[in-house]
Amino acid sequence: MMDILNDLQNELIQGQKLSMQGAYHRRAPAKKAIPYLLSARRGLNLYVKQNTDNTLAWRLLSQAEEYLLNYNAALFSLQKVIELGGDRKDIKRLAMLKEYGGEWQDLNMSPEQLYSLGRYLEIKIDTYGCDHTLIHTKE
Incomplete structure (x- = not known):
């Protein structure tokens, strides 16, 4: 065993x-x-x-x-x-x-939703850069 x-x-x-x-x-x-x-x-x-x-x-x-x-x-x-x-x-x-x-x-938020948000934010930051606001998170 x-x-x-x-x-x-x-x-x-x-x-x-x-x-x-x-x-x-x-x-x-x-x-x-x-x-x-x-x-x-x-x-x-x-x-x-x-x-x-x-x-x-x-x-x-x-x-x-x-x-x-x-x-x-x-x-x-x-x-x-x-x-x-x-x-x-x-x-x-x-x-x-x-x-x-x-x-x-x-x-x-479920772990899956949080993961999706993280991926979304990574794409937005890669595209537009980080402006140190919550604008992309609120989207």
């Missing part, structure tokens, strides 16, 4: 590397990372159904959900870790996830 979990962890790590996301203030993952992240999430969901008391699996599932910007699911998984005896780092991470999840809700 640990081999399966190690494989899933490696797949998640590969997805994290390809995601082009920093450690703070998540954004939508790069397209090339999504298959790895989705596959890892799918496998981890199956794994925790069979191994409900495995804190590492729950922690990894929380990370996969976070990288996919599913903050509610990431919070749920991390709360499971804490219920099973998580440590101080898990509690800090839980607070951080709540904060980030709130920021995404405050934007009232």
